[in-house]
Amino acid sequence: MADRARPARLDDVARAAGVHISTVSRVINGRGEVSVRPETRQRILTAAHELQYRPNAIARGLRLATTGTLGLLVPSLRNPVNSPIVRGAFNRAWERNFVLVLAEDTGESEAAEDAYERLVEEGRIDGLLIQSARLDNPHLDSFSSGPVPCVFMDRAHPGSGRNVTMRDGDAGRMVAKHFLDLGHRFLAHLAGPLELDTVARRREGFVELARTAGATPIVVPAVLSEEAGHAAMHELLEQPTRPTAVFVANINQALGAVAAVRERGIRVPEELSLVCHDDDPVCGFLDTPLTAVRMPLHELGSTAVDVLLEQVEGAERRNVVIETEPELVVRRSTGPAPQ
Amino acid sequence: MADRARPARLDDVARAAGVHISTVSRVINGRGEVSVRPETRQRILTAAHELQYRPNAIARGLRLATTGTLGLLVPSLRNPVNSPIVRGAFNRAWERNFVLVLAEDTGESEAAEDAYERLVEEGRIDGLLIQSARLDNPHLDSFSSGPVPCVFMDRAHPGSGRNVTMRDGDAGRMVAKHFLDLGHRFLAHLAGPLELDTVARRREGFVELARTAGATPIVVPAVLSEEAGHAAMHELLEQPTRPTAVFVANINQALGAVAAVRERGIRVPEELSLVCHDDDPVCGFLDTPLTAVRMPLHELGSTAVDVLLEQVEGAERRNVVIETEPELVVRRSTGPAPQ
DNA sequence: CTGAAAGCGCTTACAG
DNA sequence: CTGAAAGCGCTTACAG
Numbered sequence: 268m269a270d271r272a273r274p275a276r277l278d279d280v281a282r283a284a285g286v287h288i289s290t291v292s293r294v295i296n297g298r299g300e301v302s303v304r305p306e307t308r309q310r311i312l313t314a315a316h317e318l319q320y321r322p323n324a325i326a327r328g329l330r331l332a333t334t335g336t337l338g339l340l341v342p343s344l345r346n347p348v349n350s351p352i353v354r355g356a357f358n359r360a361w362e363r364n365f366v367l368v369l370a371e372d373t374g375e376s377e378a379a380e381d382a383y384e385r386l387v388e389e390g391r392i393d394g395l396l397i398q399s400a401r402l403d404n405p406h407l408d409s410f411s412s413g414p415v416p417c418v419f420m421d422r423a424h425p426g427s428g429r430n431v432t433m434r435d436g437d438a439g440r441m442v443a444k445h446f447l448d449l450g451h452r453f454l455a456h457l458a459g460p461l462e463l464d465t466v467a468r469r470r471e472g473f474v475e476l477a478r479t480a481g482a483t484p485i486v487v488p489a490v491l492s493e494e495a496g497h498a499a500m501h502e503l504l505e506q507p508t509r510p511t512a513v514f515v516a517n518i519n520q521a522l523g524a525v526a527a528v529r530e531r532g533i534r535v536p537e538e539l540s541l542v543c544h545d546d547d548p549v550c551g552f553l554d555t556p557l558t559a560v561r562m563p564l565h566e567l568g569s570t571a572v573d574v575l576l577e578q579v580e581g582a583e584r585r586n587v588v589i590e591t592e593p594e595l596v597v598r599r600s601t602g603p604a605p606q
Numbered sequence: 607m608a609d610r611a612r613p614a615r616l617d618d619v620a621r622a623a624g625v626h627i628s629t630v631s632r633v634i635n636g637r638g639e640v641s642v643r644p645e646t647r648q649r650i651l652t653a654a655h656e657l658q659y660r661p662n663a664i665a666r667g668l669r670l671a672t673t674g675t676l677g678l679l680v681p682s683l684r685n686p687v688n689s690p691i692v693r694g695a696f697n698r699a700w701e702r703n704f705v706l707v708l709a710e711d712t713g714e715s716e717a718a719e720d721a722y723e724r725l726v727e728e729g730r731i732d733g734l735l736i737q738s739a740r741l742d743n744p745h746l747d748s749f750s751s752g753p754v755p756c757v758f759m760d761r762a763h764p765g766s767g768r769n770v771t772m773r774d775g776d777a778g779r780m781v782a783k784h785f786l787d788l789g790h791r792f793l794a795h796l797a798g799p800l801e802l803d804t805v806a807r808r809r810e811g812f813v814e815l816a817r818t819a820g821a822t823p824i825v826v827p828a829v830l831s832e833e834a835g836h837a838a839m840h841e842l843l844e845q846p847t848r849p850t851a852v853f854v855a856n857i858n859q860a861l862g863a864v865a866a867v868r869e870r871g872i873r874v875p876e877e878l879s880l881v882c883h884d885d886d887p888v889c890g891f892l893d894t895p896l897t898a899v900r901m902p903l904h905e906l907g908s909t910a911v912d913v914l915l916e917q918v919e920g921a922e923r924r925n926v927v928i929e930t931e932p933e934l935v936v937r938r939s940t941g942p943a944p945q
Numbered sequence: 946c947t948g949a950a951a952g953c954g955c956t957t958a959c960a961g
Numbered sequence: 962c963t964g965a966a967a968g969c970g971c972t973t974a975c976a977g
Binding site for chain 1: 953954955956957
Binding site: 325326328368369370385390391522523526551552 | 611612613658660661662663664665667668673675683684689692693696697700705706707708709710723724725727728729730751752753832858861862864865868887888890891892893
């Protein structure tokens, strides 16, 4: 191992400046309003700078009972579709002087508890962002009453009063309206797993608006994967009255769904219109570029951090819905209903 | 804010068990070999369990000068193409009882230093995984001599003696051989930025093997994005002698490149064969599924963690090349050279 | 076999 | 304006 320079401690700075460590601490942390003789302050600042002093986060954390760290519980590291959310959260946390530690909640039995123990119970974090909530997970309640605040982002935990979400219902409605405007009457939704609250809200909006026009969409839930999207699209296309417009829940499903459509020789958009939820760079580069709903994912992540830090600082919990409206990015996969 | 249960401390367990905290500490941490009367041990274990005691990681970290945390410096949170590497690192770290904190090294001037200060100099981590090395970054040397060990993964920092890499040269050779076997003589490489060591090694392998057959590939470097891939492919296709086989550096470029090919009405693979580096799920779902090189990314991440922890425990630095060979996943985008 | 003490690197009332 | 002391929650030699 290379010789590793021991980082400077308060003690080193104090000695170099010829003062007591408590004085150093005061000028380093003081917001300028501490009463220190200017020349003393100067000597300390110079010494600290020369020694490249940075307060040890662990020691400070122990003393202040604050870690400067937030936890982030993601549903999967395998499939980074939601990386804009993570990026939004990371960037804001970094700006606000917090670092982010990762944990994975795969949905398997003890994954979330394990993460909870390691991050919360061992006192590693000041707050927890949960991106992996599932409506069927009973353990989430205990998170809310634990020793650190938490916030559910994107996927809400109803009743928790700690949800930061987007206008998913509006996204569904927007897509339904787009289809109806194009004259479609046979709508379908290739949905995600309905245990995900986002998925449920999107579906609701889509179905509700379609019904106002007398069209009742077929809904097929499927796992958020290429394979599941592929199978579910085949299922949809075998329906007695084949839908002419399908709203697909995510990009992975959409890739599989597009393959299924191609296999059947069905033309897009002449015979079938497709919309993908969450606009992904890939959408624009497919052979038939996909019309997609763009959600304010980055903003969701950054707002979730703000709301969490609010609570870390003592505020009451609250639900927040990001105001920014979903945006429909119209590309070539949607067109007028076939006659 | 909800009433938050204060987590149990050593003190609480000691009181509940009627012993001194030092005794509790010993039985909790002892690997069984500590001499404690069985009934005392039992009382302590029961109390700890009932109080759900977990040692505070911060306090323990301060005492042991060890944090149980590793840092991960990624090139970008925007584009998670390398998520299998991150996942491999995360999973192995978690298994070995370390948590991972994220930092982003966007390549902008002080991004890496900033991350270094916050993670290393503030004493938050025991070791640093660097996935963002660039051959043109002079600051990397100082990382090597800092207070904590580091490892460069995927993108090497030549001369550091701390690189964990894959057989990128072999990947390039494998693709060249595939093209040559199919009878192609006019080869090209849509490369990534040559400041990335991985990119340089891949190119070398590709060019070197092609030359043995008397074919000297055209090499066009481009940023790893859809747009750059699109532009660079157009450039390649305007060459006086148009290549019949192109090796593309990553999936983002490939999506743009495929679009460019389509715009020119060139048929794949009849008129042009394409191979993409790094097999991505998307490759299999394009209209013309892409032949791709599958690298052992997950293994790279997990091995990098092992090598780093080796050094955290005091071992000498060393370079490691993952033995696992790249694998060519042949799909429909490659075929015999046109006559 | 168990307890009392020191100390990890900080911060912050409290003196002076 | 500055110093000395206590203490955050642990671990570990050192006594007994």
